[in-house]
Amino acid sequence: MAFGRLERNPGAQPMSDINMTPLIDVMLVLLVIFIIAAPLLAGSLRLDLPRSDAGAASAAPAVLALALDAEGRLYVDEQPADEATVRERARQAARRHPGTEVQLRADRRVPYGRVAELIGWIQAAGLTRIGFVTEAEAR
Secondary structure (H helix, E strand, O other), X not given: OOOOOOOOOOOOOOOOOOOOHHHHXXXXXXXXXXXXXXXXXXXXXXXXXXXXXXXXXXXXXXXXXXXXXXXOOEEEOOEEEOHHHHHHHHHHHHHHOOOOEEEEEEOOOOOHHHHHHHHHHHHHOOOOEEEEOOEEOOO
């Protein structure tokens, strides 16, 4: 007669560790989505600005941002505007702070006459500091 142990095999124990692989996969997918979406959220108005070696824009105390796209549509602070709105906003800016700088971004395909007309409106409102925003030359 053989004597053996009467212990039972406890069987498989539940795993108490968290599997990190699915969590890492989800985080990487979210990272890729944010990398792709971030440039789309940064600027809603797409302009093909002229290129120049000029210096960076100055930091003026008051700025009025105007844009003119390739189709000739006007924008004031990234919001669509018409001629009356541009004239009124320029007058308001001149009354609040006469040294307000107008930062004008015009698509390179816009006719020069249209840009000159816009400059005329700005000067008629009493603003004389006009800066043309360009893209830096690729080096």
